[in-house]
Amino acid sequence: MVAAALGDFLARAFGETPVLHVPAGEGSKSLAMLGRVWDFLAAERADRTGVLWMLGGGVVGDLGGFAAATYMRGMDYVQVPTTLLAMVDSAIGGKTGINLPAGKNLAGLVRHPRAVHQCLELLRTLPEREFAAGAAEVVKYGLLGDADLFARLETTPLTPAHAELGAIIRRSCELKAGIVAADEYETAAEGGRALLNLGHTFGHAIEHVAGYGTYLHGEAVAVGLVAAARLSHALGLVDATVAERTARCLAAHGLPAHLRQPLGLAALVEAMTRDKKNRAGRLRLVVLEAVGRAVTRGDVPTALVEQVWRGVGAA
DSSP states (O other): OHHHHHHHHHHHHHSSOOOOOOOSSGGGSSHHHHHHHHHHHHHTTOOTTOEEEEEESHHHHHHHHHHHHHGGGOOEEEEEEOSHHIIIIITSSOEEEEEETTEEEEEEEEOOOSEEOOOGGGGGGSOHHHHHHHHHHHHHHHHHHOHHHHHHHHHSOOOTTOTTHHHHHHHHHHHHHHHHHHSTTSOOSSSGGGGGGTTHHHHHHHHHHHOTTSSOHHHHHHHHHHHHHHHHHHTTSSOHHHHHHHHHHHHHTTOOSSOSSOOOHHHHHHHHTTOTTOBTTBOOEEEEEETTEEEEESOOOHHHHHHHHHHTTOO
16 A cells, blocks of 8 residues: 555656665665665666655665665665654664675765655554554654653653654654764764664664564664663663663553563674674663763673673573
8 A cells, every 4th residue: 555655656746757666674775685776776877966766664765875875976865754763763864774794784874865755644554563663763762862752752652643743753853863963974982973873782683683574673672772771770870760661661662672582692792793883892882871861881891781681581
């Protein structure tokens, strides 16, 4: 239904527009699919004056943005996110990229789209699981930068019919845009754009070790947020209630707070060592000083990370 509706939109807006359909799932963020997009652009004789439109979720946006940024050394692109996760996170900020066998998002660059168009009606077409995955990123924004937003999510979980959905999406975009504007290329020694990865170092490790597709990105991030809150408590930065509140809020949105099945501890820790935020071979993690305030830490002992992993179900 969504594909047909988007096809009708393209036909009305652009007439006979060449379309490349990208299979759903993280498997499409690959070198092979990137090559297919480049070949598609070349076959259609696209040039640097053209515009590549991406209609879909975060996978389509990341892949298409990277293809546009590198084809003929750069052409414009436009994002039309169709998922909550893409609307509040991946379509904002200009990060593009693909996954490599060694880890997630290891190849890519920052190139902002010409525009991002959002239509909330598209969210009514999402399966419940996909909508919930996007809610994980909204919860993240509350934890790292807006305690009032987090409190609202605790009392009234998001749904496609939520009376304040549009305002909450806007607030999430504002929070991300503000952080990106201050540190566009993630070069700040402390804090900066890296703060947006709260829960993601843990989450990316889960996706990699479990196998891409086992967890939706937002589901892995949800477990990662609980792990980050637990780590924050273990470091003496917050009390235990922060992790408890985080877990309850995520559960109210239909998201996991623990691993569904045990994953190997050694494999999870090893996957974390490949994270892009690391410096000089040391883990660099985002932790909470309070609900609504996050910081980066590069001095976290591996033994403490292992303890946290065990607390969310690693074996």
